[in-house]
Amino acid sequence: MFTLKTHGDLKYFTIDEFSETGLLKHCFTTRCGGVSENEFRSLNLRMHSEDKKENILKNYEIICDEIGVDFKNLVFSNQVHCDTILSVKKEDMGNGITKPQKWDGVDGLITNEPGVPIIIFAADCVPVFFFDKKKKVIALVHSGWKGTVLKISAKCIEKMVCEYACDPADIMVAIGPSIGVCHFEVGDDVADIFRDTFGDSVLEKHEKWHVNMQKAIEIQVREMGVEKIINADICTYCQSDLLFSHRKTGGKRGVMAGIMELK
Numbered sequence: 001m002f003t004l005k006t007h008g009d010l011k012y013f014t015i016d017e018f019s020e021t022g023l024l025k026h027c028f029t030t031r032c033g034g035v036s037e038n039e040f041r042s043l044n045l046r047m048h049s050e051d052k053k054e055n056i057l058k059n060y061e062i063i064c065d066e067i068g069v070d071f072k073n074l075v076f077s078n079q080v081h082c083d084t085i086l087s088v089k090k091e092d093m094g095n096g097i098t099k100p101q102k103w104d105g106v107d108g109l110i111t112n113e114p115g116v117p118i119i120i121f122a123a124d125c126v127p128v129f130f131f132d133k134k135k136k137v138i139a140l141v142h143s144g145w146k147g148t149v150l151k152i153s154a155k156c157i158e159k160m161v162c163e164y165a166c167d168p169a170d171i172m173v174a175i176g177p178s179i180g181v182c183h184f185e186v187g188d189d190v191a192d193i194f195r196d197t198f199g200d201s202v203l204e205k206h207e208k209w210h211v212n213m214q215k216a217i218e219i220q221v222r223e224m225g226v227e228k229i230i231n232a233d234i235c236t237y238c239q240s241d242l243l244f245s246h247r248k249t250g251g252k253r254g255v256m257a258g259i260m261e262l263k
């Protein structure tokens with residue numbers, strides 16, 4: 001279950017099933033509790049935006065201090081809606097924040113090294129959290145509709161199995177706040193792709209077709225043998241006071257982040 005934590009103005013989600021293990025630090029941020037203004041109000045973590053750099057860095061400091069992560073060590077992905085997932089290590093710390101971004105297109109990060117904080121970004125796209133508490137492996141992926149159709153979450157499980165000897169039955173998968181089927185209207189072409197890939201159950205007919213990306217992610221990780229799935233079931237568009245939504249704002253927005261670090 002995703003629980004909303006509050007500390008003064010700061011609000012962020014944690015995942016109960018992850019917290020209970022005591023093995024990692026993690027969160028999914030909201031838009032509340034930062035110092036940014038206007039469309040970036042207020043906890044904007046979008047590094048390459050027109051927001052003031054000093055405000056963005058302050059926002060990083062605020063949320064990372066809260067969860068006990070050194071923001072200067074964060075390992076950034078470089079999201080391009082692809083299905084590339086990288087295993088990262090200590091030597092990658094600071095990539096994209098205190099060191100130049102060295103990757104072209106990376107939408108998922110995995111590590112089994114303690115003290116290496118990984119981060120992915122979302123504002124309607126689906127942030128997916130993976131945790132194998134037996135093998136002590138964490139992963140994060142950014143799954144927009146393209147990544148969802150490319151089955152980036154299934155590929156993440158595959159990589160955790162191949163490279164870290166994880167058993168899918170031990171991997172918990174948590175699907176974070178993202179645009180829900182209530183608001184994710186698509187054209188017929190995209191609806192057809194989802195139907196061909198996942199079947200009719202991921203579509204709803206409103207005036208136009210609506211896609212349930214979260215369900216498509218559940219289907220693909222269940223096919224890989226995952227049993228434990230935690231779905232936040234929170235729509236970013238419906239809760240745009242709490243969360244940044246790309247669609248609701250026509251793209252004038254900041255971004256939220258999923259952050260994880262093994263203790």
Ligand SMILES: [Zn+2]
Binds near residue numbers: 181183236
């Ligand atoms: Zn909605």
